[in-house]
Amino acid sequence: MARYTKSACRLCRRENLKLFLKGERCYTEKCAYDRRNYPPGQHGQARKKFSDYGAQLREKQKVKRMYGILENQFRNIFKEADRQKGITGETLLSLLERRLDNIVYRFGFANSRNEARQLVRHNHFLVNRSKVNIPSYLVKPGDVIELREKSKKVIRILEALEGVARRGVPPWLELDKDQMKGSVKGLPTREDITIPIQEKLIVELFSK
Numbered sequence: 001m002a003r004y005t006k007s008a009c010r011l012c013r014r015e016n017l018k019l020f021l022k023g024e025r026c027y028t029e030k031c032a033y034d035r036r037n038y039p040p041g042q043h044g045q046a047r048k049k050f051s052d053y054g055a056q057l058r059e060k061q062k063v064k065r066m067y068g069i070l071e072n073q074f075r076n077i078f079k080e081a082d083r084q085k086g087i088t089g090e091t092l093l094s095l096l097e098r099r100l101d102n103i104v105y106r107f108g109f110a111n112s113r114n115e116a117r118q119l120v121r122h123n124h125f126l127v128n129r130s131k132v133n134i135p136s137y138l139v140k141p142g143d144v145i146e147l148r149e150k151s152k153k154v155i156r157i158l159e160a161l162e163g164v165a166r167r168g169v170p171p172w173l174e175l176d177k178d179q180m181k182g183s184v185k186g187l188p189t190r191e192d193i194t195i196p197i198q199e200k201l202i203v204e205l206f207s208k
Contacts, residue, residue, distance in 0.1 A: 056205035059198050066195070067096050068113045073136070078206055089199030090190045097170075097188040100127070101135035103145055107175050107182040108164025109157050124151040139184050146181030 050058065064074045081092040096102065101117040104125060110116035117135045119125065125132065126146050127139065139145065151157065161177060169175045170192050175182040 053205075056201045059201040060205055063093075063096070063197055063199075063202065066113075067099070067102060068117060069096075069136075075206075078202070082206075089203045092202065093190065093193050093197065093199055094188050095138065097193065098138045098140075099135065100125070100132060100137040100139060100145070103139050103173070103182075103184070106170055106173055107145065108161050108167060108169065108177075109147065109180075111156075111160045111163070115156070115160075119157070124148055124154065124157070141184050141186050143184045144181060145183075146179070152180050 060074070064071070069077070077095050078088075078092055081095055082088050084091050097106075101113055101120050104110055104116035104120060105113045109125075110119055120135045121133055123131055123133050124147060126148055127137065128144055129146075131148075147157065157180075161180075164175070164177065169182075170188065172184070172186045172188045172192055173182055174185050
């Protein structure tokens with residue numbers, strides 16, 4: 001499976017937003033974005049003015065990198081959002097939030113979406129008591145996501161759960177930390193997504 005293997009901190013600096021791609025490191029003084037909050041490269045500190053297209057492209061790149069998906073995957077998700085009823089931009093964000101790897105991250109079982117994707121691929125989770133190892137699997141209201149019994153002693157998962165109070169769990173999800181499982185109470189709304197995203201720019205980009 002293709003994936004980004006270069007510096008994750010470089011992406012945060014490029015998008016001028018902390019994307020929390022390195023998990024706990026992003027909360028410490030070692031965070032590269034906090035130390036050098038300007039774009040990478042020789043001309044990173046030069047003032048730049050984006051065109052309308054440039055602003056739309058940067059917004060798409062930011063969301064794509066935030067959720068850790070590739071270009072073709074993102075385009076397919078947008079096409080699905082465009083086919084569904086409702087506001088395309090909000091539907092797009094809802095589909096991204098409902099991905100299993102994102103749900104695992106939101107519950108606090110992983111420190112980053114990249115780590116959550118790896119845990120899902122390695123068969124650590126059950127959805128409604130059935131094994132699911134597809135990161136792009138879309139959860140539905142009423143679904144229960146839980147750790148497999150043998151995975152409840154994995155150190156990296158236990159350490160990630162310790163920091164869940166700081167990150168918080170979205171209101172459309174419910175976590176049972178003691179039982180190491182969570183349930184989906186409903187579909188995410190636009191108000192539930194607090195990250196600064198201008199989804200309208202992404203819609204305008206793909207509508208050209």
